[in-house]
Amino acid sequence: MYGLTEITTKVFAALSTIEGVASWWTKETTGVSKTGGSIEFEFSTPSGEKIGGIGMEVLTLAPDKEVRWRVKSGPEEWIGTDVAFKLSQDGEYTIVHFGHENWREAVEFTAHCSTKWATFLLSLRDLVETGKGRPAPNDITIGNWH
Amino acid sequence: MYGLTEITTKVFAALSTIEGVASWWTKETTGVSKTGGSIEFEFSTPSGEKIGGIGMEVLTLAPDKEVRWRVKSGPEEWIGTDVAFKLSQDGEYTIVHFGHENWREAVEFTAHCSTKWATFLLSLRDLVETGKGRPAPNDITIGNWH
Numbered sequence: 354m355y356g357l358t359e360i361t362t363k364v365f366a367a368l369s370t371i372e373g374v375a376s377w378w379t380k381e382t383t384g385v386s387k388t389g390g391s392i393e394f395e396f397s398t399p400s401g402e403k404i405g406g407i408g409m410e411v412l413t414l415a416p417d418k419e420v421r422w423r424v425k426s427g428p429e430e431w432i433g434t435d436v437a438f439k440l441s442q443d444g445e446y447t448i449v450h451f452g453h454e455n456w457r458e459a460v461e462f463t464a465h466c467s468t469k470w471a472t473f474l475l476s477l478r479d480l481v482e483t484g485k486g487r488p489a490p491n492d493i494t495i496g497n498w499h
Numbered sequence: 500m501y502g503l504t505e506i507t508t509k510v511f512a513a514l515s516t517i518e519g520v521a522s523w524w525t526k527e528t529t530g531v532s533k534t535g536g537s538i539e540f541e542f543s544t545p546s547g548e549k550i551g552g553i554g555m556e557v558l559t560l561a562p563d564k565e566v567r568w569r570v571k572s573g574p575e576e577w578i579g580t581d582v583a584f585k586l587s588q589d590g591e592y593t594i595v596h597f598g599h600e601n602w603r604e605a606v607e608f609t610a611h612c613s614t615k616w617a618t619f620l621l622s623l624r625d626l627v628e629t630g631k632g633r634p635a636p637n638d639i640t641i642g643n644w645h
Binding site for chain 1: 590592597598607610613614616617620621639642643
C-alpha cells in the first residue's frame with residue numbers, strides 16, 4: 354500500500370525519466386531528461402516499420418508538480434507546441450492534468466492526437482497502478498493514422 | 500464478414516438511435532433521435548447514485564455521414580456546445596471524426612472531458628466490432644470527476 358505522495362512521486366518518475374516515459378509512451382525514447390535537455394521519441398509498428406519521430410526540449414521538471422516539453426521536430430503541426438503534465442493531489446486521487454498546448458489550429462490531426470493521447474494516459478495509469486504500461490509499438494491503435 | 504458500407508452503417512446506427520447510443524455512451528439514454536428531437540443522457544455510478552445529466556437537440560442526422568447534437572442543458576460549460584461525429588471511409592477503415600466543438604474556453608474540465616470522450620469512442624468501437632460496448636455506469640473511470 355502506498356501513501357498519496359508516493360503515488361504522485363511514481364507518476365512524476367514515469368514522466369521525468371527516460372525509462373519512465375519509455376514504459377508508457379514509446380519504448381524508443383532516448384535522450385537527456387533534465388531542464389534544457391533534448392529527448393527523442395521514435396515510433397514504429399509492431400513489425401518494426403518506422404512511423405515517425407518527435408524531438409522535444411525539456412522546459413520544466415518540477416518534482417511532483419509539473420513536466421513540460423516543447424516540440425522542436427516532428428509533425429509540422431506539432432512544432433512549437435507544448436506537452437505538459439501538471440500533478441496535484443485531491444483526496445485519495447493523484448491528478449494528472451495533461452495538455453498538448455498551442456496548436457495553431459484545431460484540425461483533424463488534432464482530434465486524432467487527442468484520442469491517441471488519452472490511450473497513452475491510460476497506459477501511464479496502468480504503469481503506475483500495475484507496473485505495466487502499453488507503450489508503442491504495443492499501443493492501442495485507434496485508426497488508419499495508427 | 501462485413502463490407503465497408505455495412506460497417507459505416509453500423510456506426511451510424513450506434514450514433515443515430517437511442518438504443519445505439521445507450522450501448523456505448525450511457526445506458527440511461529432516452530428521447531427522440533430525429534432532426535429537431537431532444538435526447539436526454541443521464542449518468543449514474545455503478546451503485547445507482549446520480550452523477551448528472553445532459554439534454555441535447557438533434558441538429559443533424561445525415562445517414563452514414565454525420566450526427567450532430569447541440570447541448571441545451573447540463574454542465575454550464577457544455578451549454579451551447581456541439582457534439583459532432585463525421586463518418587467517412589478510407590481504404591479498409593471507417594473513420595469517425597469526433598469533435599466536441601465551441602467550448603468558450605479550454606479549462607481543466609475540457610481536458611477531463613477530452614480524455615473521457617476518448618474512452619467512450621473506444622467503447623463505440625468495441626460495440627461495433629464485438630457487439631458489446633462499455634456505456635455508463637460501466638464506463639472506464641479516469642479520475643475523481645468520474
